[in-house]
Amino acid sequence: MAGKKGAGVLELAVLGLLHEAPMHGYELRKRLNALLGMFRAFSYGSLYPCLKQLLAKGLITEDRPEDRDGTTAALPLQSRRSKIVYKLTAEGKERLQDLLTEAGPASWEDEGFGVHFAFFSHTRADVRLRILEGRRSRLEERLESVRSALARTRERVDTYTLELQNHGLESVEREVRWLNELIGRERAEQEQARTSNTTQDMPRETGR
Amino acid sequence: MAGKKGAGVLELAVLGLLHEAPMHGYELRKRLNALLGMFRAFSYGSLYPCLKQLLAKGLITEDRPEDRDGTTAALPLQSRRSKIVYKLTAEGKERLQDLLTEAGPASWEDEGFGVHFAFFSHTRADVRLRILEGRRSRLEERLESVRSALARTRERVDTYTLELQNHGLESVEREVRWLNELIGRERAEQEQARTSNTTQDMPRETGR
DNA sequence: GTTAGCATGTAAGGAGTTACATGATTTT
DNA sequence: AAAATCATGTAACTCCTTACATGCTAAC
Numbered sequence: 001m002a003g004k005k006g007a008g009v010l011e012l013a014v015l016g017l018l019h020e021a022p023m024h025g026y027e028l029r030k031r032l033n034a035l036l037g038m039f040r041a042f043s044y045g046s047l048y049p050c051l052k053q054l055l056a057k058g059l060i061t062e063d064r065p066e067d068r069d070g071t072t073a074a075l076p077l078q079s080r081r082s083k084i085v086y087k088l089t090a091e092g093k094e095r096l097q098d099l100l101t102e103a104g105p106a107s108w109e110d111e112g113f114g115v116h117f118a119f120f121s122h123t124r125a126d127v128r129l130r131i132l133e134g135r136r137s138r139l140e141e142r143l144e145s146v147r148s149a150l151a152r153t154r155e156r157v158d159t160y161t162l163e164l165q166n167h168g169l170e171s172v173e174r175e176v177r178w179l180n181e182l183i184g185r186e187r188a189e190q191e192q193a194r195t196s197n198t199t200q201d202m203p204r205e206t207g208r
Numbered sequence: 209m210a211g212k213k214g215a216g217v218l219e220l221a222v223l224g225l226l227h228e229a230p231m232h233g234y235e236l237r238k239r240l241n242a243l244l245g246m247f248r249a250f251s252y253g254s255l256y257p258c259l260k261q262l263l264a265k266g267l268i269t270e271d272r273p274e275d276r277d278g279t280t281a282a283l284p285l286q287s288r289r290s291k292i293v294y295k296l297t298a299e300g301k302e303r304l305q306d307l308l309t310e311a312g313p314a315s316w317e318d319e320g321f322g323v324h325f326a327f328f329s330h331t332r333a334d335v336r337l338r339i340l341e342g343r344r345s346r347l348e349e350r351l352e353s354v355r356s357a358l359a360r361t362r363e364r365v366d367t368y369t370l371e372l373q374n375h376g377l378e379s380v381e382r383e384v385r386w387l388n389e390l391i392g393r394e395r396a397e398q399e400q401a402r403t404s405n406t407t408q409d410m411p412r413e414t415g416r
Numbered sequence: 417g418t419t420a421g422c423a424t425g426t427a428a429g430g431a432g433t434t435a436c437a438t439g440a441t442t443t444t
Numbered sequence: 445a446a447a448a449t450c451a452t453g454t455a456a457c458t459c460c461t462t463a464c465a466t467g468c469t470a471a472c
Contacts, residue, residue: 034357038376046460120368149242160328168246254432
């Protein structure tokens with residue numbers, strides 16, 4: 001089975017950024033940490049191996065400035081260390097689309113949600129909606145379970161623990177409100193697109 | 209050098225919870241996920257190995273109900289599967305204190321902050337303050353770098369990316385405000401403790 | 417001419433997850 | 445007596461980090 005496994009957040013993020021423009025590793029990392037800096041940070045130790053792996057899978061190509069002058073034969077050919085610009089291949093674009101189209105836990109759990117969301121403009125409208133709803137219900141589950149745990153342990157009143165739980169609850173509630181707004185907007189847009197039916201927002205695979 | 213390394217969040221969390229009361233693994237996990245459920249969740253696959261490791265280090269003891277009746281010789285002695293209650297040893301308490309006393313990156317980075325905070329009532333007042341301030345400045349660095357990255361890339365106006373960045377910024381700003389309030393309270397308490405000087409909040413090692 | 421930042425990489429390892437495997441106890 | 449939940453455990457694996465190692469290029 002040719003089941004492409006082992007994605008990780010990095011793969012998606014790299015493919016997504018390279019889709020916007022070809023780049024070299026160092027720059028990629030900066031853009032990465034600017035994009036997702038609020039949620040997570042990646043180190044070179046994970047980025048470069050990831051690039052290598054994507055290269056091996058044929059999802060990106062590297063463009064090394066292969067000192068393409070025939071004259072200077074003396075200088076060490078391979079040792080010229082310079083920027084290596086990576087570019088998405090056709091298969092890479094396909095893979096990116098695949099990753100952006102699957103609305104599953106990977107797309108709404110903590111690790112993956114941010115990255116998936118960041119590239120929502122390349123995601124089909126219906127998938128966007130399902131991801132947003134998936135995340136919302138995930139968060140609501142969490143609220144539920146923590147709230148009931150809080151209710152059960154009313155006696156235990158460690159101030160700091162309580163403070164932490166409250167702050168956590170409020171943060172998650174805030175994110176749910178944010179999601180509600182986004183979902184509302186998405187639905188309105190879908191409605192609008194359905195009535196004035198010309199084309200959908202994004203490329204769709206099946207007319208259904 | 210007897211440098212005890214390889215802590216991880218779990219070790220602290222387990223020691224902290226066992227300090228409150230002896231417990232068995234299953235219950236421990238539930239309490240763990242109730243306590244930190246908003247931030248992270250642990251699975252048995254990490255909890256049990258961790259307990260084993262703590263046991264090996266002598267930080268906890270296990271109390272298996274070693275069917276302590278001499279009569280029933282026939283039934284399989286070792287196969288009796290039942291609750292194993294873990295309890296903190298003296299060294300475990302010491303280790304917990306050590307972990308709670310070091311105010312470093314481990315205590316204010318994303319992974320560790322929540323757990324450290326959860327057990328703040330067992331933490332020295334001055335350490336609490338330094339951890340809160342450490343986290344705040346960490347978050348402010350993050351704000352700074354993401355804000356400047358945003359300012360640089362004004363042209364790129366992908367709606368979703370922007371939306372994500374904004375939500376991220378607001379979340380972090382919110383946490384900073386929360387920290388500000390906590391720091392204010394801590395300082396007020398310290399002030400109060402300093403003027404009416406009887407004893408400090410928490411056990412202190414050196415009078416300094 | 418030396419520091420600081422740009423740029424690429426590797427080896428070793430940590431921390432935790434998933435999936436599996438099993439058994440005991442309570443509820444229905 | 446079946447189903448749910450309580451309870452303990454292991455093996456393989458994943459993703460990512462830390463620390464190291466190297467070299468180029470611009471600024472001071």
